[in-house]
Amino acid sequence: MxxxxxxxxxxxxxxxxxxxxxxxxxxxxxxxxxxxxxxxxxxxxxxxxxxxxxxxxxxxxxxxxxxxxxxxxxxxxxxxxxxxxxxxxxxxxxxxxxxxxxxxxxxxxxxxxxxxxxxxxxxxxxxxxxxxxxxxxxxxxxxxxxxxxxxxxxxxxxxxxxxxxxxxxxxxxxxxxxxxxxxxxxxxxxxxxxxxxxxxxxxxxxxxxxxxxxxxxxxxxxxxxxxxxxxxxxxxxxxxxxLPKLPPEESAQIRQDPYRTSALAGVNLNKALDKEEYKARLRDLQARISVLHNEVYKRRIPVILAFEGWDAGGKGGAIKRLTQAMDPRGYEVHPVSAPNDIEKAHHYLWRFWTALPKAGHIAIFDRSWYGRVMVERIEGFCTEEEWRRAYKEINAMEESWANDGAVVLKFWMQIDKEEQERRFKERQENPDKQWKITEEDWRNRAKWDAYEVAVDEMLVHTSTTYAPWIIVEANDKYYARIKVLETVVSAIEKRLK
Amino acid sequence: MxxxxxxxxxxxxxxxxxxxxxxxxxxxxxxxxxxxxxxxxxxxxxxxxxxxxxxxxxxxxxxxxxxxxxxxxxxxxxxxxxxxxxxxxxxxxxxxxxxxxxxxxxxxxxxxxxxxxxxxxxxxxxxxxxxxxxxxxxxxxxxxxxxxxxxxxxxxxxxxxxxxxxxxxxxxxxxxxxxxxxxxxxxxxxxxxxxxxxxxxxxxxxxxxxxxxxxxxxxxxxxxxxxxxxxxxxxxxxxxxxLPKLPPEESAQIRQDPYRTSALAGVNLNKALDKEEYKARLRDLQARISVLHNEVYKRRIPVILAFEGWDAGGKGGAIKRLTQAMDPRGYEVHPVSAPNDIEKAHHYLWRFWTALPKAGHIAIFDRSWYGRVMVERIEGFCTEEEWRRAYKEINAMEESWANDGAVVLKFWMQIDKEEQERRFKERQENPDKQWKITEEDWRNRAKWDAYEVAVDEMLVHTSTTYAPWIIVEANDKYYARIKVLETVVSAIEKRLK
The missing domain is CATH 3.40.50.300 (P-loop containing nucleotide triphosphate hydrolases)
Structure with a gap:
């Protein structure tokens, strides 16, 4: 040329x-x-x-x-x-x-x-x-x-x-x-x-x-x-x-498809651990995480962990057990809620890209960029075209991070509808936990079936070799936390080899 | 997934x-x-x-x-x-x-x-x-x-x-x-x-x-x-x-752009060779081509040569001098005219892909897949969207061939308007050459300026590192033929190294 x-x-x-x-x-x-x-x-x-x-x-x-x-x-x-x-x-x-x-x-x-x-x-x-x-x-x-x-x-x-x-x-x-x-x-x-x-x-x-x-x-x-x-x-x-603005069609957001591919259907939620075993394994895993965190810092490996799941699925508890053993100078937890005005004036991935830690630090996202294909999809905050292309955009972003050497893991905290109701009620009845439960949680719960379709599609489209989803059976909190910590430990150990 | x-x-x-x-x-x-x-x-x-x-x-x-x-x-x-x-x-x-x-x-x-x-x-x-x-x-x-x-x-x-x-x-x-x-x-x-x-x-x-x-x-x-x-x-x-069919707009096919990038403007058409020198160099080049053709066959290197140029630009003469020294079992000349019905029922590149020779053979195209961005563009045989995306489609095709190890060269036989007129008239006056000149040639000639815009754009968009265009100064036939043969020889020699 x-x-x-x-x-x-x-x-x-x-x-x-x-x-x-x-x-x-x-x-x-x-x-x-x-x-x-x-x-x-x-x-x-x-x-x-x-x-x-x-x-x-x-x-x-x-x-x-x-x-x-x-x-x-x-x-x-x-x-x-x-x-x-x-x-x-x-x-x-x-x-x-x-x-x-x-x-x-x-x-x-x-x-x-x-x-x-x-x-x-x-x-x-x-x-x-x-x-x-x-x-x-x-x-x-x-x-x-x-x-x-x-x-x-x-x-x-x-x-x-x-x-x-x-x-x-x-x-x-x-x-x-x-x-x-x-x-x-x-x-x-x-x-x-x-x-x-x-x-x-x-x-x-x-x-x-x-x-x-x-x-x-x-x-x-x-x-x-x-x-x-x-x-x-x-x-x-x-x-x-x-162009005329079409009202968001419920049917377009969540189509009923008898052949839809699913990931959640086969999950066994009966897995559990007793308190004694939980305590012993937690102690052991936290000790290993502490050592690995140092190693990750010395070797300048970026670690990016995203937590998603049903409301009251136990994201907070798992993140807490994970960070307890870490040096606070070397990790950051990003709670993600609705974007602010400056974030809205940018691409929806902008706030996640710019929040990226330096290599060697661990970034933990409590909710994440997956809001696009869940809440934004279901509530009609973005168009069908937008959430459909988001799968590829998100995969490309995570691949960039992995190409740069990052460990990228995504956890889906899976509970069933009954367990969620039990936890919601417990929160309402316990004055210390009442702040955790809002009207919106109940409204979201009413859309459980629609969310299930969206989550299934998300898990299938964005679980990749370089950034896998881990479905965590979370009806039992002990089992769930141990699975999260074990997954993080083994992924980092594999990366360090 | x-x-x-x-x-x-x-x-x-x-x-x-x-x-x-x-x-x-x-x-x-x-x-x-x-x-x-x-x-x-x-x-x-x-x-x-x-x-x-x-x-x-x-x-x-x-x-x-x-x-x-x-x-x-x-x-x-x-x-x-x-x-x-x-x-x-x-x-x-x-x-x-x-x-x-x-x-x-x-x-x-x-x-x-x-x-x-x-x-x-x-x-x-x-x-x-x-x-x-x-x-x-x-x-x-x-x-x-x-x-x-x-x-x-x-x-x-x-x-x-x-x-x-x-x-x-x-x-x-x-x-x-x-x-x-x-x-x-x-x-x-x-x-x-x-x-x-x-x-x-x-x-x-x-x-x-x-x-x-x-x-x-x-x-x-x-x-x-x-x-x-x-x-x-x-x-x-x-x-x-x-959708309503829009009539092909002349202005959309060939836009007047004061800043258009060009390749032909700077070409010096005064280059020439005298008959003695031509004969000597031709003999030498043909001898080398004969040797190289064997080598290409033994090493299984595909060679693909496309000839384009103004009517009466001397494509045929150059191809003839090139093939004279080749073993006829090892090359094929494809004269390309309007597609037949079966070709029309396929993608426009289908007939060129399926005509691809086995590695070690030399394929020579007298006119080529570039018809899409010249005659089809100018005559409105395809839409603007179609010829615009053709640049990339053609580049991708030639890159596939180069990835497979092929030598891909494209020659543009460049003459000026006066030289074309001289040759057209000579053909009309010479009974042996009258068959070479038709009413259509004169019609095309009337669209010289439009073609010039299309050719410039084609040369700039599709001259690549893996499949370069060679602009051949062809007012002088001797000079043009020697340049074609020399280019082929040196490209093959480079590839054999």
């Missing part, structure tokens, strides 16, 4: 000025329209060294309201970033609805400079393409507009620009040894860039290659492309908003 | 009979409706050994009209198949519009049994997932319905079924040593199947997991699923057909 492109395009200063007099006010207007319509925009700049990314960004933002955008620069990763999956830092750059993020280099770094400089491992290269494509898909499915530029200059032009920079004391520092190496082996670096462009050019997030030998031509094409993309995005949003 | 599924589902014989009395006639009706609407259907059966694939297929086809479907079985690959990309044999199983192909095992074999048996190479495993996903996407985008079943039984049930087969002389041969090995290492094989299901479950071609412990339940679920999928496919087709 790149080597076929005619780089001789030019634009006179006068012509440039005339065009920008039309484009600049239009861009300002589009920014306001995106804000009003709640459209988040990401503009990515990639390209060869000295191809003018900084200049282009400066020219682009000139007519924009500075309160509505932010420019991020992606350098080599910091230690904070190194101890997390490579996409983590970009989740932190995501624009809220109606805002614009401009990225000077981006998640593509891992496939370009870092790859050429051999900072990207073979293992990372194996999954980075897939993770990037899934990441962009998830964003655009959620209504984010992604505009990706690749600034293209020739080897000769780059050498000329490097020389000009090197000739002045003020700018010489900007040309690194790695830059020179990339210019010297331009063909090889070009091939790496080509491969990246080929594999990541998608309809939902296409690449725009900019002939960047002539700065006026390049700037005019960049601004004009942004204008076109935003105009199209606003038209598309208007078309979507004009 | 698999290990979470409750396999205890059962169905009584009476219940089964009652259901089939409703489903069978409906399935027959749906087959006729698909035929009438020209919907091609592929039904894939995968699953564990002895899970009942054959039984399911027999039960499924019972109510079908035998003239409208065909059952294919995928065994280990034959030598014919081995010398071609792994997808090749499945292109040969593709149903025409309105027909049904039922596949007992499929393209997933490379990721399942062959992988477990270590017949799949690491290299193949690296690209097979992507190729399969692209392949299915290309088919469903073209209106093909793909229904994929995975038949699931437990290790214990499998062992029981193997034993029953082994106990009888008539059926013992059906259980191979590899089958026994897979049963013994069921967990490991299960993990491979899990990974396949996770990576290839897409909205356009989802997996249907069938609990296959109980044959009645399984058969009822299979038939019921096919009925649902076909009903939905017919509804979707009716919705699409009901």
């Amino acid at each position: 790149l080597e076929k492109i005619d780089l001789s395009k030019k634009m006179g200063k006068k012509d440039f000025k005339e065009r920008m007099e039309v484009l600049d006010p239009e861009l300002g207007r589009l920014q306001r329209a995106c804000k009003e319509k709640g459209i988040p925009v990401i503009i990515v700049f990639e390209g060869f060294g000295a191809s003018g990314k900084g200049t282009m960004i400066n020219r682009l933002i000139e007519p924009l309201d500075p309160r509505g955008f932010k420019v991020y620069t992606t350098q080599s990763e910091t230690l904070e970033e190194h101890y997390r999956p490579f996409l983590w830092r970009f989740w932190n750059m995501m624009p809220e609805k109606g805002r614009i993020s401009v990225l000077d280099r981006s998640w593509y770094r891992i496939l370009l400079n870092d790859r050429f400089d051999k900072k990207t491992t073979e293992k990372q290269l194996g999954y980075a393409f897939d993770e990037i494509v899934s990441f962009e898909k998830l964003l655009t499915d959620d209504g984010v507009v992604i505009i990706k530029f690749f600034l293209h200059i020739s080897q000769k032009e780059q050498a000329k620009r490097f020389k000009a920079l090197l000739d002045s004391k003020e700018t010489a520092w900007r040309v690194t040894e790695d830059d020179k190496k990339r210019n010297k082996h331009f063909d090889e670096f070009l091939r790496i860039n080509e491969e990246m462009l080929q594999k990541t050019d998608r309809d939902n997030a296409p690449w725009h290659v900019i002939e960047a030998q002539d700065r006026e031509y390049a700037a005019a094409k960049v601004v004009s492309t942004v204008v076109n993309c935003l105009q199209e995005a606003i038209r598309a949003k208007e078309r979507r908003d004009a | 698999l290990e979470k599924i409750d396999l205890s589902k059962k169905m009584g014989k009476k219940d089964f009979k009652e259901r089939m009395e409703v489903l069978d006639p409906e399935l027959g009706r749906l087959q006729r409706a698909c035929k009438e609407k020209g919907i091609p259907v592929i039904i894939v059966f995968e699953g564990f050994g002895a899970s009942g694939k054959g039984t399911m297929i027999n039960r499924l086809i019972e109510p079908l009209d035998p003239r409208g479907f065909k059952v294919y079985t995928t065994q280990s690959e034959t030598l014919e198949e081995h010398y071609r990309p792994f997808l090749w044999r499945f292109w040969n199983m593709m149903p025409e519009k309105g027909r049904i192909s039922v596949l007992d095992r499929s393209w997933y074999r490379i990721l399942l049994n062959d992988r477990f048996d270590k017949k799949t190479t690491e290299k193949q495993l690296g690209y097979a997932f992507d190729e399969i996903v692209s392949f299915e996407k290309l088919l469903t985008d073209d209106g093909v319905v793909i229904i994929k079943f995975f038949l699931h039984i437990s290790q214990k049930e499998q062992a029981k079924r193997f034993k029953a087969l082994l106990d009888s002389k008539e059926t013992a041969w059906r259980v191979t040593e590899d089958d026994k090995k897979r049963n013994k290492h069921f967990d490991e094989f299960l993990r491979i199947n899990e990974e396949m299901l996770q990576k290839t479950d897409r909205d356009n071609a989802p997996w249907h997991v069938i609990e296959a412990q109980d044959r009645e339940y399984a058969a009822a679920k299979v038939v019921s699923t096919v009925v649902n999928c076909l009903q939905e496919a017919i509804r979707a087709k009716e919705r699409r057909d009901a």
Whole structure:
């Protein structure tokens, strides 16, 4: 692709000025329209060294309201970033609805400079393409507009620009040894860039290659492309908003299917432990967890545990027994409830990605990202299309974590309807536990059958080799807690081997 | 996913009979409706050994009209198949519009049994997932319905079924040593199947997991699923057909874009060779091609050359000089014109896939699959959506070939408008060449500017590292022919190293 492109395009200063007099006010207007319509925009700049990314960004933002955008620069990763999956830092750059993020280099770094400089491992290269494509898909499915530029200059032009920079004391520092190496082996670096462009050019997030030998031509094409993309995005949003809103159909949320695949039906809830045995095993397991927690920290292994289950299923009790033996500096419990306003202005997975602990720490989620396919599905807080694609989005997220070396386990605390009623009543009658039970718990209980369909589907679609669900038979609390602790211990031990 | 599924589902014989009395006639009706609407259907059966694939297929086809479907079985690959990309044999199983192909095992074999048996190479495993996903996407985008079943039984049930087969002389041969090995290492094989299901479950071609412990339940679920999928496919087709047909807009086919990226603009057409030099270099190059052709055959390297260019650009002359030195048993020239009826009843790439030579042979296409993004685009023979997605479909096809070790080169014979006119007139005036020039050539010539936009876009979007375009400056025939031969020689030599 790149080597076929005619780089001789030019634009006179006068012509440039005339065009920008039309484009600049239009861009300002589009920014306001995106804000009003709640459209988040990401503009990515990639390209060869000295191809003018900084200049282009400066020219682009000139007519924009500075309160509505932010420019991020992606350098080599910091230690904070190194101890997390490579996409983590970009989740932190995501624009809220109606805002614009401009990225000077981006998640593509891992496939370009870092790859050429051999900072990207073979293992990372194996999954980075897939993770990037899934990441962009998830964003655009959620209504984010992604505009990706690749600034293209020739080897000769780059050498000329490097020389000009090197000739002045003020700018010489900007040309690194790695830059020179990339210019010297331009063909090889070009091939790496080509491969990246080929594999990541998608309809939902296409690449725009900019002939960047002539700065006026390049700037005019960049601004004009942004204008076109935003105009199209606003038209598309208007078309979507004009569609009649269908009321959430109960039947669409939970279909009666005589052949539905299930996971919960076969669970034996009679499993139990007596108090003596429970105490002895708990002591033993907690001692092992304490040792493993140290080991996990030293070896920098991320551990992510999610707890879901029926109300009163015993999540809290299990988490408590798990953390009792841990060093509080090395774990964090995240109680998850309805998203706040800032979280609502982002992708629903954003709050979980950004909460990701550093490698070596243990993150425990009391309820989790699975709310999307349970409560949000059942209550109609999201559309059928949204919860249906969530299975794949969630799998992709957990796979990213596992690719980064994380232990990811998900526990479903399973009790039956009678046991739940017993526990609800016990809570109501016990003044110390009354706070634990609300009207909403009873309302949810009335939807038990619908939840059962949703949970079955969730367990089947999202139990993966890299992030399995563990169904915990939890009618007996002792048995349940021991099973949780044993599973965590054996998964960590396996990972440490 | 698999290990979470409750396999205890059962169905009584009476219940089964009652259901089939409703489903069978409906399935027959749906087959006729698909035929009438020209919907091609592929039904894939995968699953564990002895899970009942054959039984399911027999039960499924019972109510079908035998003239409208065909059952294919995928065994280990034959030598014919081995010398071609792994997808090749499945292109040969593709149903025409309105027909049904039922596949007992499929393209997933490379990721399942062959992988477990270590017949799949690491290299193949690296690209097979992507190729399969692209392949299915290309088919469903073209209106093909793909229904994929995975038949699931437990290790214990499998062992029981193997034993029953082994106990009888008539059926013992059906259980191979590899089958026994897979049963013994069921967990490991299960993990491979899990990974396949996770990576290839897409909205356009989802997996249907069938609990296959109980044959009645399984058969009822299979038939019921096919009925649902076909009903939905017919509804979707009716919705699409009901949309108002927009007349092809000239402006939509060829947009005027002041910033369009181009490849042809910078080409220097003054390059030329004198007759003496031409003759000497031609002799030398043809001698080398003769040697290389032998080498290519011995090393089993597939070579695929496509020729495109302006009318009278000199494709024929270049191909003639190229083949003069080759052993006629080792190459084939495919002149490509408008598709015939059978070709039209398939995906537009089908005729090129099925024409693929065995490794070691050289395939030369005089015009090619690029018709889609040139003549079909300009004449409105396909929709904008279709030619736009063709860039990626074509890249994926050529990448499959390159992954299989092929040398893939594409030549664009570039002349200017004046040179074309000169050649057209020469043809008209020369009685021996008059057959080469038709009214259509003059009509195409009138659309030169539109073609130029389409060709530029094609060259930029489909010149890849694995299958580059070579723009041949062809105003001078001598120069053009030598450039073609030299390029072929050096690409093959590079590949032989």
